[in-house]
Amino acid sequence: YGKHLGRDKNQRTALFRGLIRSLVLEGSITTTDAKVKSIKGLVDKLFTKAKKGDNASLNVLTQTIPQKEVSEKIIELAKKSKDRTSGFTETLRLGQRQGDGAMMVRMSLINQSSDVSLQTKKNQKK
Numbered sequence: 382y383g384k385h386l387g388r389d390k391n392q393r394t395a396l397f398r399g400l401i402r403s404l405v406l407e408g409s410i411t412t413t414d415a416k417v418k419s420i421k422g423l424v425d426k427l428f429t430k431a432k433k434g435d436n437a438s439l440n441v442l443t444q445t446i447p448q449k450e451v452s453e454k455i456i457e458l459a460k461k462s463k464d465r466t467s468g469f470t471e472t473l474r475l476g477q478r479q480g481d482g483a484m485m486v487r488m489s490l491i492n493q494s495s496d497v498s499l500q501t502k503k504n505q506k507k
Contacts, residue, residue, distance in 0.1 A: 409489035431459035
């Protein structure tokens, strides 16, 4: 069930936690298409749980991502996007990697990219 990515369960869990942590803290990540497809559903589920806000949902969020700063940031970003039901991320294909030809993709949070684009537009007007 799901993509194994050439790893056992513990390695995949650590990989997914690391990718989600980087995505939430940095706003975007650049990785392979297979990894993005593997975590996209998990990211949407975490944001949906964070939006719900009850104790059971927050416990699931904390168990999935044990770093407190990441969990708090997910809750903060989920509150900003109350009207959104899904699709908390967007992807942009960057082309194939030189070494092995793997498709590279930039995944970013919708909230982060819209904030950055708004700031860029404001700076261009000045």
